Amino acid sequence: MQNITIYIDDKKLEVESGKTILEVCRNNNIEILTMCHLEGVLDVGACRLCLVEIEGVNKLLSACTTKVAANMVIRTSTERIKRYQRITTELLFAERNHMCSVCVANGKCELQNLGYKVEMDSIRYPRLFPQCEVDTSHSWYVLDHNRCIMCTRCVRVCSEVEGAFNWSVKNRGYQVRIISDFNTPWGESTTCTSCGKCLHACPTGALWPKAIVQGQLDKKPEIIEELMAKRKMGL
Amino acid sequence: MSTEIVSSEKEIQNTDPRIKLIAAKMKKENYKADALIEILHTAQNAYGYLPMNILKFITKELKLPPSRVYSTVSFYHFFSLKSKGEHTCLVCTGTACYVKGALGLLDEIEHKFSLKPGQVSADNKLGVQVARCIGACGLAPAVVLDDEVHGKLTNEMITDSINAKIK
Ligand code: SF4
Ligand code: SF4
Ligand code: FES
Ligand code: FES
Numbered sequence: 001m002q003n004i005t006i007y008i009d010d011k012k013l014e015v016e017s018g019k020t021i022l023e024v025c026r027n028n029n030i031e032i033l034t035m036c037h038l039e040g041v042l043d044v045g046a047c048r049l050c051l052v053e054i055e056g057v058n059k060l061l062s063a064c065t066t067k068v069a070a071n072m073v074i075r076t077s078t079e080r081i082k083r084y085q086r087i088t089t090e091l092l093f094a095e096r097n098h099m100c101s102v103c104v105a106n107g108k109c110e111l112q113n114l115g116y117k118v119e120m121d122s123i124r125y126p127r128l129f130p131q132c133e134v135d136t137s138h139s140w141y142v143l144d145h146n147r148c149i150m151c152t153r154c155v156r157v158c159s160e161v162e163g164a165f166n167w168s169v170k171n172r173g174y175q176v177r178i179i180s181d182f183n184t185p186w187g188e189s190t191t192c193t194s195c196g197k198c199l200h201a202c203p204t205g206a207l208w209p210k211a212i213v214q215g216q217l218d219k220k221p222e223i224i225e226e227l228m229a230k231r232k233m234g235l
Numbered sequence: 236m237s238t239e240i241v242s243s244e245k246e247i248q249n250t251d252p253r254i255k256l257i258a259a260k261m262k263k264e265n266y267k268a269d270a271l272i273e274i275l276h277t278a279q280n281a282y283g284y285l286p287m288n289i290l291k292f293i294t295k296e297l298k299l300p301p302s303r304v305y306s307t308v309s310f311y312h313f314f315s316l317k318s319k320g321e322h323t324c325l326v327c328t329g330t331a332c333y334v335k336g337a338l339g340l341l342d343e344i345e346h347k348f349s350l351k352p353g354q355v356s357a358d359n360k361l362g363v364q365v366a367r368c369i370g371a372c373g374l375a376p377a378v379v380l381d382d383e384v385h386g387k388l389t390n391e392m393i394t395d396s397i398n399a400k401i402k
């Protein structure tokens with residue numbers, strides 16, 4: 001791989017071409033907020049939290065799906081970007097029913113942490129309060145649609161890492177929901193191997209094991225990356 | 236975990252000529268996963284909607300994950316998973332049936348039941364749909380009432396058959 005010069009937040013960097021802006025930023029300790037990105041699976045650019053400004057490009061682009069190019073001038077924390085991050089976060093909260101105090105993930109939730117990060121002190125949009133199902137049909141696990149942010153990390157882990165393809169997405173717009181098989185209860189899935197990877201991949205309190213109670217969730221999303229690294233090494 | 240995914244062509248209903256149409260389409264497309272949408276079109280054209288057992292059949296033949304097929308179906312507004320009305324009358328308007336009087340049957344239905352294709356009666360008892368060739372051309376004009384194929388129909392016969400269903 002050849003090296004190219006890019007500029008991030010006025011810092012000049014020599015980086016390998018072919019990397020995404022997100023990879024380069026993480027390698028250089030430049031903070032980028034992400035939600036749908038998960039180490040070990042492919043990026044889909046779904047959450048729009050990682051938007052960056054690139055000189056000469058009118059639109060904001062997602063750092064996780066945009067590759068660096070020679071002489072790119074990138075900005076990661078302008079007022080415009082901060083404003084968008086705050087809006088996006090508030091909309092994530094407004095779309096479903098996020099009542100942190102009674103959530104299994106309270107204190108260990110990536111969405112909650114994001115709220116702190118962008119200093120969200122209120123939600124300026126009307127909450128949708130949709131009627132959401134809680135699928136408790138699996139013997140060990142629960143899927144609570146109230147807390148799902150449609151990042152599709154579970155979908156990608158289940159297909160790319162476990163190879164089970166239990167999860168997918170139905171409908172579109174605000175009616176999108178995660179589905180198992182033919183929109184069948186999870187417990188009746190013909191494809192789920194009950195491996196539990198999706199639980200660790202999920203950033204919120206949407207997927208969790210029945211064996212825990214409120215606030216006790218302990219997710220380890222990093223196991224996905226470790227697993228994939230081992231697999232690449234042939235272990 | 237539990238429930239088996241149905242099923243081979245035989246297991247579904249080998250009396251239903253529409254299965255053959257879908258099977259032929261899949262074969263023509265070489266069971267390629269990326270022909271899914273076209274195959275779903277064929278199925279929806281033959282049934283007026285996508286019955287669950289047909290979706291399962293297609294899923295199995297194309298060796299696709301169920302979730303991917305369901306996801307595709309739910310994404311496009313064109314596809315429908317439900318038939319409308321407690322009973323459905325699907326009139327074939329393919330070439331053979333057209334020539335043998337399908338439009339006459341539709342006129343008769345509109346006259347007797349005040350329903351045009353795509354409509355459902357106010358009491359939700361009867362829904363009328365049209366399909367483009369259900370694979371029973373030898374029986375033209377053909378109509379599928381619920382799941383039964385009725386062939387060589389006259390105007391009187393269609394009214395009687397429908398009445399027998401919805402009474
Ligand atoms: S438990 Fe494993 S196989 Fe089952 S849905 Fe989750 S990731 Fe897929
Ligand atoms: S269940 Fe969790 S991992 Fe899956 S889309 Fe929803 S928030 Fe993301
Ligand atoms: S992390 Fe880049 S769009 Fe979600
Ligand atoms: S045209 Fe009606 S069955 Fe073929």
